[in-house]
Amino acid sequence: GSGDAEGGSSEEAKYELAVIPKGTSHEFWKSVHSGARKAEMELPVSITWMGPSKEDDRIAQIEVVDNFISKGVDGIVISPLDDTALVPVLKEAKAEGIPVVVVDSGVNWDGYESFVATDNRQGGVVAARHLAELIGGEGKVMMMRYFEGSASTSKREIGFLDTIRDEFPKVEVVSGNQFGGATSDECYQTAENLLINHQEIDGIFCACEPTTFGMLRALQDSDRAGKVRFVGFDATDKLLEGLRAGEIDGLVLQDPFRMGELAVQRMVEHLEGKPVDKFVDTGVTVATQENVDTEAIRALWNVDFDKWLK
């Protein structure tokens, strides 16, 4: 196989796995990749990391899975872009004797061996509680959505809106239907426009990195950073900087590194005939100014890409 190019000693590489993220150009996926690489180094396995040829394109992801079925890999670890659209091709993989481990986002199919993920909805719930607490349980909040059709962020967004509605009747959502757009710069632009019209808000929530980043930049630029309570999602250097500076009041963090690592581990265990858990929750944590540099939180965001992805 071609796995020897990926490092690890080919002697040990008994299994050849395909790990298929939703896209490749994002820190989140770099972390997942790093985790997967860690498992690769420790276990008798070689992985091929291959995203859809078009970022966030369902058909392109199906084609990647197709291609790996053709190649005849020993297992597929995938973060499906769609809970339904990927089902036929995953079924096909299973029919071909290729086991599937699902990571990060779920599918409407239970033929997988294991599902390693964060409960996305829970991420929104946690964020809602944190934000509501910050603004004292009453006031106006705003949420900028990601782009149309992004399933995992939708779940977070719905989790957020539902929680606000059910648990905090005094909190009013003044804007929750505007999509930021697929890229950071589009999100930034939308955020600027939204902030102009919503001068009197107490809190903001964004459910993923690009929207959080865009909103942060827009707040900084209009001198409102730190004056509005702001809860975001995911961690990049820029967002952590904002958190430390008090411009962001909370970041909901997942554990992508562990997701990658656990997913590959589960797959190898399955291939070795061991029983594996059907669901593994890697959990969500809220990072705040106070706890961001503690050991536990640090592990979530401080993935050394250079070490793992060399």
Added chain:
Amino acid sequence: MNASTRSSLPLWPAIRPIAGPLLGLLLVLGLFWFLEPDAFLSARNLRTVSVQTVIVGLGAIGMTFVIASGGIDLSIGSVIALASVVAAAVAKAGYDPMLCAMAGVATGAVCGLVNGLVIARLGVIPFIATLGMMGVARGVAKWLASEQKIDAPAGWLENLMSKAEDYRILGLPQAVWLTLLLAILLGLVLRHTVLGSHTLAIGSNEDTARLCGVRVGRTKIWIYVLCGIFGGLAGVMTFGRLTVGDPTTAIGEELDVIAAVVIGGASLAGGEGRIAGSILGALLMAFLANGCNLTGVPNYVQEILIGVIIVAAVAVDRYRHRTMEA
């Protein structure tokens, strides 16, 4: 080329016009066969690539007519998305898959009709008219789908695109045969019917066509409707493949489709274009993506490669033309 050499190579006249894309395809095949001897040319992988060619291939059939007429259709990606959403919505409402397919195709036809009318009646150039439709169709798709995907049972539409043994005909999925059949049919239409001849005439010299009594406006409308229909069909196939109607699917797909047609030997100046070439172009791009996946080449390399290949294909074609003339 005189008669004797022609008879000694009986297929040459048929192959010559598509020699460029054919050669390119063979090069790609050879390269990846060398790198990945077992998997790449396996029956299973060929089947996989054939299915992956269906959507771009269908789009390329319609686009060949548009480009041969000297036009361009930037809206086809959005039309594919809109058609997939409409088909899914109809399926969700519980109607028969046949009706879904028809609704999807009809949606494409309507988009094409609007394109054609704006181009032929308002005199807006195709680039702009279809750029507008690109936004409109995408917007309508998102609106219809309430900005999310529509989950719906695709019924036998799903089987069309399925590689499972039960649904194959002679080893290939049904949709592949359908695409081939349509390619042959439309290839005949382009070369051997009045509509095809008028398409090429308009692309070659629109004023002449008008002076000779060709109803240029009406023919153009038909051409864009045809392209819309194939966009719609590709949308239906997308629905069959995804089993969801997705308003964000096929973003940027218009460029893949155009690239396939251009690699296939068509000229954006009009007057030239062959369905067979376009299908080869679509296959080339699919094999390239597939080969890159199999060999684990990162996506950005693939992106760079496709860019280089598009330019190289056209540059070589230009060079061939020039030296053939001299």
Added chain:
Amino acid sequence: MNASTRSSLPLWPAIRPIAGPLLGLLLVLGLFWFLEPDAFLSARNLRTVSVQTVIVGLGAIGMTFVIASGGIDLSIGSVIALASVVAAAVAKAGYDPMLCAMAGVATGAVCGLVNGLVIARLGVIPFIATLGMMGVARGVAKWLASEQKIDAPAGWLENLMSKAEDYRILGLPQAVWLTLLLAILLGLVLRHTVLGSHTLAIGSNEDTARLCGVRVGRTKIWIYVLCGIFGGLAGVMTFGRLTVGDPTTAIGEELDVIAAVVIGGASLAGGEGRIAGSILGALLMAFLANGCNLTGVPNYVQEILIGVIIVAAVAVDRYRHRTMEA
């Protein structure tokens, strides 16, 4: 138009060529001012929109030259991304912001040079040549950035795009002034220099230009280099704005830029185009997006609206041309 009416409306000759986009802009302004009287025309919002116009505006300046010469540059979005990545990489290596900016602009110039060479020397049509570059530049950007954002201190580049009071000049961010200045300068270049006049001549009739001794190839190379430089500059501004180098930024931006130029009155057939019109086109699109956000209109409506406006702008322009002739 005779001399007396001309003198009674002293500005009319200057305004007439951009009357279309100006009217469109006023309509959009009027509409949203009516819907959102307080926020829309506030100083703060005007400032916001002005910054949002910078990137598309810079791109549109370069693109106006390309389109006036009868070409097109589909790679500008990717070039913006690549330049932003290069600028960020240089900043991360600890160099001065000035050097970052120069590196970004130089990157754009190199991309433009390659485009120009492929077009002028290999004879590949601009659509294809720049379609290829679109893939190549994007791929290289992802590769350079290891498929993630490059986080780097932007220094005073950040201040250029900042709306904060400390960095404004006469109420507007510095980058806005820079864009305006460049627009005026390049507007003069297009109308009042040999390069500009040759650009329009090539767009109007390339053969004639060649016959008259215009170095068509060399001029085209300059034009694409110019467009690349402005793409690079837009990339540097993107870096200043985002404070990260993002290889996935500006996807599809080429269409926004082209739309701005076309709304501004340029013809894709070449020979026409005004920088002032293009800037108005960019402003129109920015105000539209801004107004839609302010009034809470869903994004898909905005997408549909922009599509309709692009087509309408060109259709109205065609109609005006026709009736003026009659």
Added chain:
Amino acid sequence: MRGVRKAFGPVQALAGVDLEVRPGEVHALIGENGAGKSTLMKVLSGAHRADAGSMQLDGSDYRPSGPLDARAHGVAMIYQELTLAPHLSVLENIWLGREKRGRFGRMDRKAMRPAVEAALERLEHPDIRPETLVSALSTGARQLVEVARALVGEAKVLVMDEPTSSLSRKDTERLFQVVQRLREDGVSVIYISHFLEEVEEIADRFTVLRDGETVGSGVIGEVEIERIIEMMVGRSLDEVFPQVPHEAGGVALRAQGLRGPRLLEDASFELRAGEIFGIAGLVGAGRTELLRVLQGLVPATGGRFEYLAAAKTPSGLLSEDRKEEGLAINLSLGENLTLGHAQPLLQGPWLSHARRRSLTQTWIDELAVRCAGPDQPIGDLSGGNQQKIAFARLLHAGVPVLLLDEPTRGVDVGSKVEIYRLMGKLAAQGKALLVVSSYLPELLGVCDRIAVMHRGVLGPARPVAECTEHGLLEEATRGVGEVLAATETAR
């Protein structure tokens, strides 16, 4: 046709034209450039719709809704500008718009073929195969295809708008024979040409247009040619080839064994300052390519040439294809005139539009160009006036060597005389002129020396006094079997 009017925006192309054509006659329609001949015929063929006026065909009202409708009424047309689709075959071009359909809209090529072959046979060109792509044909062959198109299918009225502008003498003769036969079959032919001797040869009657109005008509032979010219230009021309005395000086351009990539095989000559040097030859002989090589537009593949005049730009080419190459139709007179030579307009790095305007106005006055002003788009001008601007460009550039490719193609008699006079004046100023023309009387009238090009080989130059039309023609067709027969009919 009665009282036909047609305006294009501010231009009144037809201001009340009357035209009467009888069955079975060849009717010549003549007039200066821009008189409205082509426009009138486009109205007749349904390509344009008249603003006012009426038409009758065979005694009943005739209002074609489009070219196809006109064709159905038996009106066929050969357009002035070549109207072929280069990517289609000869057969497809000939039947374009009227294809015979099989089932499912299939093109019934088999059914269409005989008529195409018959038409080409009639033009004595069975060598043009129906399935050949038009892009592979020479200019002359293309014009023949265009003629063949008009011959396919029944026609009651056949309009020929300058059908011979790219035809060789031989093919012109054949065309005339075809026209004779059509006349005998009772077909009315409307024949437009700027070659009055052609008109004399073929036409029965004539109508003269001037400024969009009918100024007279009559029977050929009853009215003297001089009188017809007077009707056309509104005054009498004292001489067709005005002589401006000029003196040949030193060598300005020398070529030795020049070869080109396509047609040019071998050209050696010396061109002197103050001399008008003519090159005759048949279509496709390679004359255009010679000029393009000399201008540097096409690289020479062999031999050498040098300009001996000391000038930054030693030569300027006047293109034979005014519309496609010679002028940028969308640009103004001034922009066209100064294109490529903006130096005189520069103030520092900036172009002065005011200077461009005044400079253009000078040339407009000097060459008596009829136009609205320097800012007018050049597409609005008549052919002759466009040609003057194209000339003015070479003068503005101040080149010592002028390469003129068919300088009077499609130019009316009045403008021709002015162009001939201009050429003489330029020679007198010491410029060297290399003139390619297919119109032999013109070469004999204005040149000092003439050489003939035959199949890419340029023959020796002879003083014009030693040349005759017959001799040049013979040299041009030398080596071709049927030459003698063709020249017999020409005499």
